[in-house]
Amino acid sequence: MKSLKFILAGAVTLLVILIVVSNTVETTGPAPARRSSAADDGQLKIGVLNSAPVYYTEGSGAKGFDYEMALGVSESLGIKPSFVPMDFADLFTALDAGEIDMIASQVSVTEEREKAYDFSHPYFVTYLSFTTPKNSPIRKLKDVNGTKVAIVDGTAQEGILKARFPKAEIVKRKNEAAALEAVAAGKADSFFYDAPFTAGLIKHAPIPMEERIVFPSDKAPIAFVFRKGDGLRDQADKAIDEMIVNGDWLRIKTDYFEQYPLSERFREQGVE
Template sequence: MKKFSLMILFVLTVVLVAACGNNANNNTTAEPSAAANEGAAATAAPAESNSLEAVKASGKLRIGTEGTYAPFTFHDSDGKLTGFDVEIAREVSKRLGVEPEFIETQWDGIFAGMDAKRFDVIFNEVSITEDRKAKYDFSDPYIVSKAVLIVSEDNQDIKTFADLKGKKAGQSLTSNLSDIARENGAEIVATEGFNQAIDLLTSGRIDATVNDGLSFLDLKKQKPDVKIKKVDEIAEGSQSAAVFLKGNDELVKAVSDALAEMKSDGTYLKISEKYFGEDVSK
């Protein structure tokens, strides 16, 4: 009986020692796991820098623009990219302490380019609309313009926007100006911009175009003999501004601040008068 009791005691001792060993092993395994988790957290990628910091770090501001929309963004006789929006963008870049890098893109693809992050901002006479505000952010407005109805000089049939019903209007498909023509019953003929619309109009391939009043004034100033006329205009002007992807609040503010400084110190007025002969910010 004594031997049997000793044997039971021995077995119990072995079982207890094994159990303690397993617990020790389990505890040893758990501790490195926690340490590994802490290490993973410590080596996780840092938060992405804000858009303004990223632009300054790169040393350049990537700007989407058409390059075919005089007088806002176009090429002069020497082939140099220039225009009202281009000069405004150059000055904004200077005040941010970076170089402007212009990426020329057709209007119909300019928002797709922004969505693909090909550029940081668009300077291209983009009107502020509720639909666009739902997807993009805008700087403070830097120009105000009115939509005008343009026809050939000898056209006597179209006198108001309502007369567009059943007529061919040359328009950029994604422009808010195209919406005005469409709402008045026009048949839309796709164009790549203002210049092409005027070419189609003067050659008789379209009946009219709803376009920017400032562009019309500039064209008549540059080519007073062009056989077109303005017959109607929208009473309320539209505001245009620089466009950004949402989530770039620091960059949006920096650009708006630069625009405010330009208006305050007279730089904006100088550029405005060069192209339009007056202050077009109001």
């Protein structure tokens, strides 16, 4: 009888040990892998700024320069695109978290950004502008120093201002609407941003505004952004090069930026 009790006790003890070990293995095992690229589910998630001319809706369809360029890349890759609109300040956070695979939002290539991300071949160059109230004394670049300049936080405009206009006071805001509000409220004298956005923004500005200064910057190319080491970057490069050679790039550029002179960067690639 005692032997039977010992056997039963041993069996119970062994069962408890197995349960404990089983639970320990389950809870300490590897966490589910984070989405690493579009190849994970056959869909290319593209982060875009929900603002013309990057990405906007017209009627029942989407439009935009960066939208059409990204669409061309996804078609070349044979991957279904999914566009995710958000504020510019949230784009890099979403890319870091694996919520999107690529940023297509007039992002300038900078030294600092290249340390953390991979960039595609350029598909545009930066055209910059200062937007001011209609009665502003700011009329030329030399007038900017010593004034308060609103920018969208996280954009390359901050570095450009510090380098070119060291005496300007930078006023950071989360998005374009907030930056224009700062100018309207007298907290900033101008809004420094990418020129392609200006016409659309002025229409919805809280006070009458105008684009006072526009200048191109070949040293600030625009490119798609990927996480470091994502092989999609190399495939995107091939797609962009092909769009430039076959004329698709020039057609899209003309549709949205016909008034902008062709950059030397693209002339060198044979675009005429």
